[in-house]
Amino acid sequence: MNKNFNIKTNENMKITKALPELPFQKNALHPIITEETFDYHYGKHHAAYVNNLDGLIKNTPLADAPVEDIIKTSYLQGNQNMFNNAAQHWNHSFFWHCISPEGGKTPEGKVATLIDRDFGSFENFKNQFSETAIKLFGCGWAWLAQNELGKLEILPMKEAHTPLVTGKKPILTLDVWEHAYYIDYRNARPKFVESFWEIVNWEFANLNLKLNE
Ligand SMILES: [Fe+2]
Numbered sequence: 001m002n003k004n005f006n007i008k009t010n011e012n013m014k015i016t017k018a019l020p021e022l023p024f025q026k027n028a029l030h031p032i033i034t035e036e037t038f039d040y041h042y043g044k045h046h047a048a049y050v051n052n053l054d055g056l057i058k059n060t061p062l063a064d065a066p067v068e069d070i071i072k073t074s075y076l077q078g079n080q081n082m083f084n085n086a087a088q089h090w091n092h093s094f095f096w097h098c099i100s101p102e103g104g105k106t107p108e109g110k111v112a113t114l115i116d117r118d119f120g121s122f123e124n125f126k127n128q129f130s131e132t133a134i135k136l137f138g139c140g141w142a143w144l145a146q147n148e149l150g151k152l153e154i155l156p157m158k159e160a161h162t163p164l165v166t167g168k169k170p171i172l173t174l175d176v177w178e179h180a181y182y183i184d185y186r187n188a189r190p191k192f193v194e195s196f197w198e199i200v201n202w203e204f205a206n207l208n209l210k211l212n213e
Pocket of ligand 1: 041045092175177179180
């Protein structure tokens with residue numbers, strides 16, 4: 001395992017209220033995800049969530065709160081607009097680390113062990129996760145999360161929803177909003193999901209498990 005890679009990932013994962021830098025060049029995942037998609041998905045959509053959130057929290061008691069607290073508080077208070085923008089900012093910041101030009105192949109380390117334990121095999125897990133991502137109706141996210149007992153679960157979550165408000169810990173996610181794939185795959189979400197396995201950042205998944213220990 002490349003220690004430097006982990007340290008860098010860890011430092012990058014302090015999610016602030018600003019638009020984070022991408023952990024790779026915008027053309028690094030071509031052709032699986034093209035630079036044009038990052039121009040829109042990161043440069044327009046993610047940036048818009050950040051700008052919207054900035055406007056929504058200004059002069060409120062949450063102005064100086066960490067993003068995670070804004071997500072939980074707005075969720076509990078039923079402030080849908082603030083929740084959507086805060087959660088989408090967090091989810092995207094997390095998602096950029098779930099994909100990597102050095103990713104793909106099969107998982108190693110603790111995530112591989114837990115996948116085998118909780119899903120029977122990597123193939124079973126891959127099939128279940130893919131099916132969840134493909135079948136999620138409308139827009140949303142397929143999450144791999146760790147529950148209170150340490151067990152891995154696949155969670156389909158609509159729109160901006162995130163395991164953060166369920167007490168479960170995010171390990172990995174795949175954005176299946178149309179804006180994530182429409183430029184490169186048009187309406188073919190299954191092809192996008194299939195391609196995801198070629199760029200999954202398993203080191204990041206392992207780091208997230210480590211932080212939960
Ligand atoms: Fe997105």
